[in-house]
Amino acid sequence: MHTDTERCVRAVRSKDARFDGWFFTAVLTTGIYCRPSCPAVPPKVANMTFYPSAAACQQAGFRACKRCRPDSSPGSPAWNVRADVVARAMRLIGDGVVDREGVPGLAARLGYSTRQIERQLLAELGAGPLALARAQRAQTARLLIETTPLPMADVAFAAGFSSVRTFNDTVREVFALAPGELRTRAAGARGRPRPAPGAISLRLPYRAPLEPGNLFGHLAATGVPGVEEWRDGAYRRTLALPYGHGIVSLAPRPDHIACRLSLTDPRDLTIAISRCRWLLDLDADPEAVDERLRADPGLAPLVGKAPGRRVPRTVDAAEFAVRAVLGQQVSTAAARTHAARLVTAHGVPVEDPEGGLTHLFPTPEALAALDPEKLALPRSRRATLTGLVAALAGGGLALDPGSDWDRARERLGAMPGFGPWTVEVIAMRALGDPDAFLPTDLGIRRAAAALDLPATPGALTAHAAAWRPWRAYAVQYLWATDDHPINHLPA
Template sequence: MHTDTERCVRAVQSKDARFDGWFFTAVRTTGIYCRPSCPAVPPKPENMTFYPSAAACQQAGYRACKRCRPDTSPGSPEWNARADAVARAMRLIRDGVVDREGVPGLAARLGYSTRQIERQLRAELGAGPLALARAQRAQTARLLIETTPLPMADIAFASGFSSIRTFNDTVREVFALTPGELRTRAARRSPGAAPGQTPGVITLRLPYRTPLTPGNLFGHLAATAVPGVEEWRDGAYRRTLTLPYGHGIVALAPQPGHIACRLSLTDHRDLTIAISRCRWMLDLDADPAAVDDRLRADPALAPLVDKEPGRRVPRTVDAAEFAVRAVLGQQVSTAAARTHAGRLVAAHGQPVDDPEGGLTHLFPPPRRLAALDPESLALPRSRRTTLTTLVAALADGTLSLDPGSDWGHARHQLAALPGFGPWTVDVIAMRALGDPDAFLPTDLGIRRAAAELGLPSTPAALTARAAAWRPWRAYAVQYLWAADSHPINFLPV
């Protein structure tokens, strides 16, 4: 979008927050870059230059605006809606792959050479993978500086910097302030909320594009919560997180204009990844205007969209975990699926301490589940075979469901496993892989809702009608499910 100068100028002049994260405005006369909705007086159009990423702005020598803080914008919705190599690379960078495995590791996961990935990212984003990862590290450093009492040396390495000097130079270059000045400014803004007020807990806000309907989003997560791993407590969805360097516990609560997030981590190097996975789970980088405009064009869906616009697709923080849970939930009620998953967690999950609630375990990883005795599973024999085949493929790497997975290839691999029909493949594609066009025409709730709305109720006819909803059929699923009175559609009381 950043190449459409006229459209970008209009968005900046109207301070349109819908475009935050889509592009960034660099102001030649001041040397700063802003989000489109920056509250400052808009610069003259001839002084604006538009970039597709914060990293590109930083590479061009611009520093982040201290007023609108463009580095905290919602992420571009493009990277969650596309399945090409650039989008897959961005999802992996966001998940910390470059920091952990370098550019060669990123390229290997995508099946390209490092030169090809560099070229594609620079062509579309104006910056290579190292610059994009550096911009992400700078944002992580800012969060830790402003929300924790950690010493600056600890923050430097927790943010992924290789040295304190690089950390200091980057912070000064990106924010035009030293790390100490950033912390002092944060303390002045919130004098009653000193960093570290709750030891070991990081508190922050997760922004999103409005509108957002939290009922189905949090209702679904709470209604399907696995005992010991997830819970709804005091108006927040809480769960344990398995992360690259350790583990954590997160509490997420819907608030006007943002999601309140409380994170407790055993290793602060996991902060960026934890935030990224929480945003992914809650689908916070979606563009609700684009989704709802497409779905509202169908007269049958328009009343549902108008009633509660901005529905998101509830996803997962761990794709392998969700795939296992999808198998456990085949042809049983939500309550039975929770019971099966809870037993698996109690028997094979790693215990954790939760001083603030009732969480007890991490969900067991595939490598641990691959070693279990199938006879110990209280499941029909055919579903045991489905589960053990799935976890074996995940454990040995034959099947990959990571953020950089090719959606089409993953679907093909899943469909080849015993016991994986269209419903299971598509629900994993929708909630684990994040395919915005995944559709569930065989789902009983979808067929019932379709019949009530006067839509075709047979899978083939409904699929044909749903072609007009593409590429947002996964969101249509959320609106169709909303026609039911199931607890997944409502915030718990």
């Protein structure tokens, strides 16, 4: 979008928050860059130039605006909609792969050379993988500076910087303030005590509108005891992270998601935030989704009643795949029971002073050692589960943020016990494909019949071609016609 100057100028002049994260405005006369909704007086058109990413602005020598904080705007929805190599690279960078494995590790996961990855990212985003990861480190550093009492040296290494000097230089360059000034400024703005060590409170932005009912209702109603819970108006769960583990609390608010993270290692902050945003589909573009779905007379009343539905996803694709198999042809309560037994037997125990969470969900490697005869499942379901776990643990099946959606579908579909419903629900909620569709789902077929839409799988699939590429969101609207706990915020 940043190449469409006229459209960008209109968005800046109208301070349209819907375009935050789509592009960034750099002001030539001041040397700062802003999000489109910045409350400052818009500059003259001749003094504006537009970039596709915060990293590109920083690489061009611009610093972040202190009023609108463009580095913390919602991410571009393009990376969650597309399945090409640039989108896959951006999802992996957001998950911290460059910080942990470097650019060669990123390229290896994508099956390209480092030169090819750098060339494609530069062509589309104006910045290479190192610059994109640097911008992410700067934002993580800012969060740690403003929300924790960690010493600055600890902040530097927790944010992924190789030295305190690099940390200081980057913060000054990006924010035009020294780290200490950022902390003093934030403390003055808050006017309240700083959180205890290990507890990080922040706001997760999103593009309005957002309908929280099906999003949090689904997560709460299907939550695995010990791993997930709904407590005091917030969804809470344990997180398995690269350097340790954490517990997150997520609560809907009128203009943001209130997020509270307790981490055993602050180096996991960036990854934890990225996974929480992915879980709640916070980088979606609800205007584009609802505009397409509203064009169908059958869906229009549903969209008009509760616009902005998101697709509830997962923080761990392998975990969700296991739970999808456990949930085949059984009730929500039975699926929770089966998953809770696995957690108790094979999950890693954790402490939760603030609630009732007890375990991390077991990894595929831990589940690979289970005795299938001890599973209270039909024999065919046991074989499906053990086959899935073996493929995940052995590397034969990849479901990470950089996975190729079509290849993952093919691999899942070739495994015993994986029908179209299981493959598509994994594609929708674990892989994040916005066009995944479940025409054989009983709830979808009932909703379609009630709305005078085609009710047979083949006819409904043909009709749903007009909803592409947002069929996964249409699924959420159709499911919402049923008075099921997954469609409502818990009491």
